[in-house]
Amino acid sequence: GAVVSQHPSWVICKSGTSVKIECRSLDFQATTMFWYRQFPKQSLMLMATSNEGSKATYEQGVEKDKFLINHASLTLSTLTVTSAHPEDSSFYICSARKNPARGQGMNTEAFFGQGTRLTVV
């Protein structure tokens, strides 16, 4: 089956530092990946759409300079939380949409990573 792996699973960092979270599709290619944020006991909020080889598309209210996204290959997207503050503490989840096979429609299944818990102290 298709697997999406995030690294690290959890991280604690000091306020003011930057943290990079990786999202890898282990056995499939994903031109498009998505980054979500989940607060305790709340739903997943879409932050941005990551496109391989081009700039990410951010949702309204999400700071581009704060949450840097790089999608340099068909199997890896990274989210860097820059100058982290305690309010950035959250659970970050990525999702990778499997590239369609020839003749297959564009809306293929998206697979989710296990999430990364970020705590900024």
Place this chain on the structure above:
Amino acid sequence: AQRVTQPEKLLSVFKGAPVELKCNYSYSGSPELFWYVQYSRQRLQLLLRHISRESIKGFTADLNKGETSFHLKKPFAQEEDSAMYYCALRYSSASKIIFGSGTRLSIRP
């Protein structure tokens, strides 16, 4: 704007009882609806999608465009169904998936 609404935060039923998790959506185009499930300490995983019209683990969901609903149903709940359930909408312009707030289903023995 696109929106997914799950009115119940928590639903608790006895084992063997029927289950219905409500989901309503708001989207002017042609939606693609999903139900995702998250078991304790596990990642989010797809349960079913409306275009498949299939039954997974005894669960079914029918898209009702007139009522803009996609309720999840199971006739006889089992203890292993206890989990967090999210209704989700994909809108085709960018294949983005947005989620409802989730319903925690608790099955009592």
